[in-house]
Amino acid sequence: MKRSRINPVSNLRRFGKSKYGNKNYVCHQEHKHDSIFEGEYCDSLALLVKAGEIKSYKTQVTYNLMVNGQKITGHRVDFEVEKNDGSLEVHEVKGFADHVWPLKRKLFIALYPDIPYITITL
Numbered sequence: 001m002k003r004s005r006i007n008p009v010s011n012l013r014r015f016g017k018s019k020y021g022n023k024n025y026v027c028h029q030e031h032k033h034d035s036i037f038e039g040e041y042c043d044s045l046a047l048l049v050k051a052g053e054i055k056s057y058k059t060q061v062t063y064n065l066m067v068n069g070q071k072i073t074g075h076r077v078d079f080e081v082e083k084n085d086g087s088l089e090v091h092e093v094k095g096f097a098d099h100v101w102p103l104k105r106k107l108f109i110a111l112y113p114d115i116p117y118i119t120i121t122l
Contacts, residue, residue, distance in 0.1 A: 031059050038078055038093040041120055045079060045091075055082045061090070065107045075104040077117075089116040 025039035026032055029046055033039035048054045061080040065072050079091040090108075094101070109117050 033059075033078075035093070035095055037095050037122060041091070041093050042079070045081065052084070055084050055086070057081045063090075063108060063112065065104065065111055067111075072107065073104065075108050077108075089118055091118045091120055093120045095122055 023036055024032065024034060025036045027039040027042040027046075029042060031039070031042055033042060042059065045054070045057045049056060058080045059078065060076055062074045062076045065075055077090040078093045081089050081091055083089065092101075092105070105117060105119075108115075
């Protein structure tokens with residue numbers, strides 16, 4: 001009988017840990033985030049809503065990246081922010097950029113040119 005190998009990296013999320021070693025975090029709005037940095041950024045967006053600086057925001061919004069009518073992949077951004085004038089922008093909080101993210105970011109910018117893509121880094 002052949003033994004199956006277990007990939008320890010693929011099993012980390014099951015145990016509540018990130019594959020990059022960051023700690024999961026629940027912000028004051030009780031949203032679950034993949035890092036403390038992302039959760040604290042969510043708290044700052046909530047303060048901006050309360051102060052009337054932005055209209056609203058959503059967490060973990062998925063955009064379909066389609067070319068010639070065919071879905072290539074999806075891109076889940078950390079935050080979709082609606083400004084007071086009704087326009088949208090997306091905010092991606094990055095402590096570490098994996099190898100796929102730069103390509104998804106470029107595709108997003110090309111396919112959604114009217115939505116500013118803002119990267120928040122440490």
